[in-house]
Amino acid sequence: MARIVQKFGGTSVGDLDRIKEVARRIKATRDEGHEVVVVVSARSGVTNELLAKAAAINPQPHEREMDMLLAVGEQETIALMAMALHALGVPATSRTGGQAGILTSPSHTRARIMRIDPAKLEDRLKAGEVVIVAGFQGIDLEGQITTLGRGGSDLSAVALAAALHADLCQIFTDVEGVYTADPRIVPEARLIPEISYDEMLELASLGSKVMQARSVELAKKYGVTFEVRSSFTQNPGTIVKEEVVSMEDVVVRGAAADKDQAKIIVSNILDKPGSAARVFQALAKAEVLVDMIVQNVGRNGIANLTFTVPRGDARRAEAAVAALLDDLGGGHVTVFESIAKLSVVGVGMRNHSGVAATVFTALAEAGVNIQMISTSEIKISLIIDLDQADRATRAVHAAFKLGEQAPAAVGG
Amino acid sequence: MARIVQKFGGTSVGDLDRIKEVARRIKATRDEGHEVVVVVSARSGVTNELLAKAAAINPQPHEREMDMLLAVGEQETIALMAMALHALGVPATSRTGGQAGILTSPSHTRARIMRIDPAKLEDRLKAGEVVIVAGFQGIDLEGQITTLGRGGSDLSAVALAAALHADLCQIFTDVEGVYTADPRIVPEARLIPEISYDEMLELASLGSKVMQARSVELAKKYGVTFEVRSSFTQNPGTIVKEEVVSMEDVVVRGAAADKDQAKIIVSNILDKPGSAARVFQALAKAEVLVDMIVQNVGRNGIANLTFTVPRGDARRAEAAVAALLDDLGGGHVTVFESIAKLSVVGVGMRNHSGVAATVFTALAEAGVNIQMISTSEIKISLIIDLDQADRATRAVHAAFKLGEQAPAAVGG
Numbered sequence: 001m002a003r004i005v006q007k008f009g010g011t012s013v014g015d016l017d018r019i020k021e022v023a024r025r026i027k028a029t030r031d032e033g034h035e036v037v038v039v040v041s042a043r044s045g046v047t048n049e050l051l052a053k054a055a056a057i058n059p060q061p062h063e064r065e066m067d068m069l070l071a072v073g074e075q076e077t078i079a080l081m082a083m084a085l086h087a088l089g090v091p092a093t094s095r096t097g098g099q100a101g102i103l104t105s106p107s108h109t110r111a112r113i114m115r116i117d118p119a120k121l122e123d124r125l126k127a128g129e130v131v132i133v134a135g136f137q138g139i140d141l142e143g144q145i146t147t148l149g150r151g152g153s154d155l156s157a158v159a160l161a162a163a164l165h166a167d168l169c170q171i172f173t174d175v176e177g178v179y180t181a182d183p184r185i186v187p188e189a190r191l192i193p194e195i196s197y198d199e200m201l202e203l204a205s206l207g208s209k210v211m212q213a214r215s216v217e218l219a220k221k222y223g224v225t226f227e228v229r230s231s232f233t234q235n236p237g238t239i240v241k242e243e244v245v246s247m248e249d250v251v252v253r254g255a256a257a258d259k260d261q262a263k264i265i266v267s268n269i270l271d272k273p274g275s276a277a278r279v280f281q282a283l284a285k286a287e288v289l290v291d292m293i294v295q296n297v298g299r300n301g302i303a304n305l306t307f308t309v310p311r312g313d314a315r316r317a318e319a320a321v322a323a324l325l326d327d328l329g330g331g332h333v334t335v336f337e338s339i340a341k342l343s344v345v346g347v348g349m350r351n352h353s354g355v356a357a358t359v360f361t362a363l364a365e366a367g368v369n370i371q372m373i374s375t376s377e378i379k380i381s382l383i384i385d386l387d388q389a390d391r392a393t394r395a396v397h398a399a400f401k402l403g404e405q406a407p408a409a410v411g412g
Numbered sequence: 413m414a415r416i417v418q419k420f421g422g423t424s425v426g427d428l429d430r431i432k433e434v435a436r437r438i439k440a441t442r443d444e445g446h447e448v449v450v451v452v453s454a455r456s457g458v459t460n461e462l463l464a465k466a467a468a469i470n471p472q473p474h475e476r477e478m479d480m481l482l483a484v485g486e487q488e489t490i491a492l493m494a495m496a497l498h499a500l501g502v503p504a505t506s507r508t509g510g511q512a513g514i515l516t517s518p519s520h521t522r523a524r525i526m527r528i529d530p531a532k533l534e535d536r537l538k539a540g541e542v543v544i545v546a547g548f549q550g551i552d553l554e555g556q557i558t559t560l561g562r563g564g565s566d567l568s569a570v571a572l573a574a575a576l577h578a579d580l581c582q583i584f585t586d587v588e589g590v591y592t593a594d595p596r597i598v599p600e601a602r603l604i605p606e607i608s609y610d611e612m613l614e615l616a617s618l619g620s621k622v623m624q625a626r627s628v629e630l631a632k633k634y635g636v637t638f639e640v641r642s643s644f645t646q647n648p649g650t651i652v653k654e655e656v657v658s659m660e661d662v663v664v665r666g667a668a669a670d671k672d673q674a675k676i677i678v679s680n681i682l683d684k685p686g687s688a689a690r691v692f693q694a695l696a697k698a699e700v701l702v703d704m705i706v707q708n709v710g711r712n713g714i715a716n717l718t719f720t721v722p723r724g725d726a727r728r729a730e731a732a733v734a735a736l737l738d739d740l741g742g743g744h745v746t747v748f749e750s751i752a753k754l755s756v757v758g759v760g761m762r763n764h765s766g767v768a769a770t771v772f773t774a775l776a777e778a779g780v781n782i783q784m785i786s787t788s789e790i791k792i793s794l795i796i797d798l799d800q801a802d803r804a805t806r807a808v809h810a811a812f813k814l815g816e817q818a819p820a821a822v823g824g
Binding site: 050053054058059062064065066068072076078080082083084086087094099143145 | 431469470476477483505557
């Protein structure tokens with residue numbers, strides 16, 4: 001007997017038929033002898049309806065009241081899911097986030113989970129019941145209803161799995177799992193059966209937006225093994241867990257292109273201490289998220305600073321930097337919006353040389369020009385032309401044979 | 413400065429425009445310098461939608477999960493109402509039933525209010541905020557969400573008014589108040605400006621279904637003065653409070669016909685001890701609510717037992733009694749469905765003779781035959797033919813001059 005947390009997102013419980021279908025799946029898990037805790041989101045569409053009502057009444061609603069309003073969505077789902085399980089003869093009981101003991105910070109609409117009191121749920125599990133918990137929500141120390149922000153239901157599931165010492169946390173969603181690349185771009189992309197937290201984090205922050213990074217980080221912190229899989233099929237998905245020995249053989253796990261970036265070049269500024277610091281202070285003040293940074297200094301003491309930002313922040317970044325240029329000894333700021341960030345991710349990379357060489361060779365053969373390079377222990381990121389992004393992804397995917405069942409170690 | 417509890421029912425907050433309109437009304441009360449606690453129901457239609465969803469998933473949903481589901485309705489309204497008040501610049505905060513400290517019995521779907529911890533709301537009122545409480549719901553000692561059953565939001569409002577020692581409790585609804593008779597039947601019917609709890613109780617249990625009796629009983633128990641008035645107009649409504657001296661002058665407050673009754677005659681049964689008891693035990697077991705009872709015993713030791721029941725229970729009552737007839741020495745059971753119960757209500761009645769005489773004279777002149785009579789301290793009820801009910805109501809209304817501004821004491 002294992003203890004399993006199963007999380008079902010908004011599309012998975014989108015209508016009454018879907019709720020019944022999910023109930024059958026939960027029953028099947030329980031019939032195998034497992035203890036089951038279920039975390040559900042609001043039915044897809046419900047949250048948007050509530051947001052529209054709020055907007056019609058008050059264009060700037062207080063965040064506390066937004067939480068009071070939005071929490072309604074999951075509460076409806078947990079009650080209906082419990083009824084669906086009862087209809088199948090499965091003992092089940094629903095719990096709001098607060099009733100499940102999910103204590104959060106008081107930051108409405110973006111609360112953080114502080115702790116979970118598992119005693120409230122342990123009793124029900126011991127009594128043989130399936131416990132259905134409203135995701136995305138909790139209460140603060142004063143008993144106020146809070147919500148956790150984007151990806152909140154995943155976070156609820158992972159946190160509950162940690163607090164309840166679950167053997168497995170299953171994140172049911174509308175994709176089959178994590179792929180070696182986006183299958184819409186790379187037809188031979190393959191589902192990755194197992195992946196480490198760090199690799200998942202790098203891929204999650206890129207094109208494969210399966211989960212928010214905060215849920216993966218929480219799972220890593222507490223060592224929660226979780227599986228991302230489809231609620232629409234019976235196929236196994238991707239298991240995400242701590243790096244294991246066998247992973248060492250794998251150099252590259254996947255490749256993904258982030259097409260939502262812009263590149264900004266600040267050229268011809270004086271290379272004196274503090275110039276870069278002032279640029280990034282100004283960007284922080286303008287609430288621009290800077291990703292990659294490269295600085296080149298020429299022999300004449302004139303520096304070029306290049307960095308990338310989310311495309312939506314590009315013009316705000318440009319304005320913030322432009323206001324500084326006189327102080328920085330003149331110079332120019334230029335925005336390039338037609339770029340993409342291609343990333344190659346793999347835990348094995350840190351122990352192997354030659355990955356970069358393979359990437360560069362593959363891109364050269366595909367005629368893709370590399371504008372910027374940044375490396376971390378488990379990732380190489382490259383800025384390339386936006387219209388070459390798909391071709392580059394396919395080239396790298398092929399070079400590392402990611403479409404094959406057991407990817408070969410390359411270049412070691 | 414007074415402290416006022418204002419309750420708005422489902423039609424009063426039926427859509428977003430109505431919510432904004434109610435918010436303006438609340439603001440007006442607060443602008444007069446009053447402390448305001450608002451109790452709201454689910455928007456009209458929402459509860460039925462939730463019930464339909466539950467029925468589609470499970471024809472026999474557990475009551476605990478029904479409460480979890482239905483509580484969503486008021487929670488949506490309180491958040492939207494708070495937002496509407498904020499849009500008008502009014503400080504306001506929403507509270508679920510549980511957050512408002514409404515502690516109930518654990519009887520799901522029909523919980524009783526055990527106590528209210530007013531400290532939770534006093535702080536917000538002292539801070540100058542309008543507090544918006546979800547009606548119809550509370551929590552039990554274990555923190556489970558409960559609902560109060562029919563008329564629950566009125567009950568929440570009256571209970572909060574008692575716990576907060578409010579000066580007035582205003583029940584806003586879709587009628588103007590309590591009338592001397594149903595205005596659709598008696599055109600000259602007049603709004604009653606003030607009425608006692610007992611009179612309201614008698615009228616509430618009749619045709620004028622303005623409020624459930626349990627809310628009036630609670631108000632009486634705690635001496636909560638409340639007003640029933642329309643949320644669609646600015647007109648004053650009916651104040652309901654303890655009997656006051658000036659009320660002594662008024663004999664009859666109103667007349668109403670309950671057309672949802674049936675009469676059952678059990679004839680020719682042996683008049684021996686326990687016969688009636690056995691009949692009513694059988695009816696209780698069949699969950700039939702018996703209203704009026706009359707027994708006649710003839711000289712030959714043969715008795716007739718006549719009683720009234722809600723029309724929907726008539727056939728069940730007939731079957732329950734028929735099964736007993738052999739044991740009761742034979743006899744017959746006959747159901748008369750085309751009857752109505754006409755009631756004349758007034759606190760003053762208990763100190764005056766002649767009310768019955770006025771009623772009988774008026775009905776005789778109108779050609780209405782009286783089949784049964786039952787009297788209480790403040791009410792005379794008569795069973796008459798269903799098709800004479802409206803004429804009888806008009807006749808009694810006219811006889812007591814109820815349509816005039818200050819009804820005269822009659823027959824004293």
